[in-house]
Amino acid sequence: MAMVSMCSAMMSVFFGFLYMYSTVMTDMSLKDVQVNALIDEVGDMKQEKVDLYQEVLDVQQDVSLLQGEDTNEVSFKVENPVVVEAKVGIPSEDISVADDESFNILILGTHGTLTDTIMVASINEELETVSLISIPRDMFVSGRKINEHYGLYGVEQLKEAVTEVTGLSIDKYAVIDLQAFIDIVDAIGGIDVYVDKAIYDNAYPNGKGGYMVFSLGAGQQHLDGSTALKYARSRHSTNDFDRANRQQKVIVAVKEKLAGMDFSDQAGDVLAIFESISENLDSDIGLFDGIGYYGNYKDYTLETGNVLTTSNYLYSTYNTYGQYILLPNDGNYEEVKEWVRGIVEK
Numbered sequence: 001m002a003m004v005s006m007c008s009a010m011m012s013v014f015f016g017f018l019y020m021y022s023t024v025m026t027d028m029s030l031k032d033v034q035v036n037a038l039i040d041e042v043g044d045m046k047q048e049k050v051d052l053y054q055e056v057l058d059v060q061q062d063v064s065l066l067q068g069e070d071t072n073e074v075s076f077k078v079e080n081p082v083v084v085e086a087k088v089g090i091p092s093e094d095i096s097v098a099d100d101e102s103f104n105i106l107i108l109g110t111h112g113t114l115t116d117t118i119m120v121a122s123i124n125e126e127l128e129t130v131s132l133i134s135i136p137r138d139m140f141v142s143g144r145k146i147n148e149h150y151g152l153y154g155v156e157q158l159k160e161a162v163t164e165v166t167g168l169s170i171d172k173y174a175v176i177d178l179q180a181f182i183d184i185v186d187a188i189g190g191i192d193v194y195v196d197k198a199i200y201d202n203a204y205p206n207g208k209g210g211y212m213v214f215s216l217g218a219g220q221q222h223l224d225g226s227t228a229l230k231y232a233r234s235r236h237s238t239n240d241f242d243r244a245n246r247q248q249k250v251i252v253a254v255k256e257k258l259a260g261m262d263f264s265d266q267a268g269d270v271l272a273i274f275e276s277i278s279e280n281l282d283s284d285i286g287l288f289d290g291i292g293y294y295g296n297y298k299d300y301t302l303e304t305g306n307v308l309t310t311s312n313y314l315y316s317t318y319n320t321y322g323q324y325i326l327l328p329n330d331g332n333y334e335e336v337k338e339w340v341r342g343i344v345e346k
Helices: 006-024 035-067 144-155 154-167 178-187 225-233 239-257 266-280 287-297 334-345
Strands: 072-078 083-089 103-111 114-124 129-134 172-177 191-195 199-205 211-216 219-221 281-283 301-309 316-317 324-328
Touching: 103 154, 114 144, 114 154, 114 239, 114 334, 129 239, 129 334, 144 154, 154 172, 154 334, 172 178, 178 225, 191 225, 199 225, 211 225, 219 225, 239 266, 239 301, 287 316
Parallel strands: 103 172, 129 301
Antiparallel strands: 072 083, 103 114, 114 129, 172 281, 191 219, 199 211, 316 324
16 A cells, blocks of 8 residues: 655656756756756746636636627627638636636555555645545445546546545546655655654565564654655554554655755756656656646645544445445535535635
């Protein structure tokens, strides 16, 4: 069960940019590359694109009012002195930037064909927050556990399942496997977390079909990649809900570590692990989009502790095949959706 975060996905895309840049610009010294300035610049370009879309929407609305029509196809007439008619069609699906209050990235941690970490990072630009919402892998949606959807049907089906549960429209996704997470944490020199309660797991998977003992004391701990993965993945001494909370704590620790790094001085280190990460990362976040997201959202407040559990809106039972599953208390997901809205819009 892989621990995964939006910060990890964006950082991986960022590594890719550095790799491409060094290949093309071999005659330049990496010491002189102003990566942080580039991040801010791309973020500004992304915002300019959003502003341009909004201007087009405003013009379209004004013209529609003049014509007395509510349509995406507008007819303009100019008489000075020749009559000219032109039609402008604006695809509604391309103008969705201002429609929603949140921008939502689905984050998946995979181990084989199962997605054992399912999380949504919901970004509210007005409030400058990133709310992390964890969905337990045993949620029963559309006749199956939600962690089975990705392997059986693909990411689009899983996105639909997450929307059915949360009510959030998923804009982008990032899927990361075990090794990429280990590489990322090691690349940034490990992370610091406060362990609330000592962990002793005598059935932690050893990667060879068997088990091993994993233990970690309570208090402040510095974790390398392998230990951080075990901390985020272990569940036999606690439960899936505690694990989801630990995963969110790891995300905060990664974000805090990234905030204190100067990538322009450490370009060589990140280039060395880019190939390993890219082999274990799948995302529809483009290269420059990823850089823009990092530049725009890296200083936003991370809202954590949002985990669906049997202590709030779920109850546990067994299906006809004897599988342990989780279902919503109200028989549908309306209470869950209301809870999510309160988190995202607060």
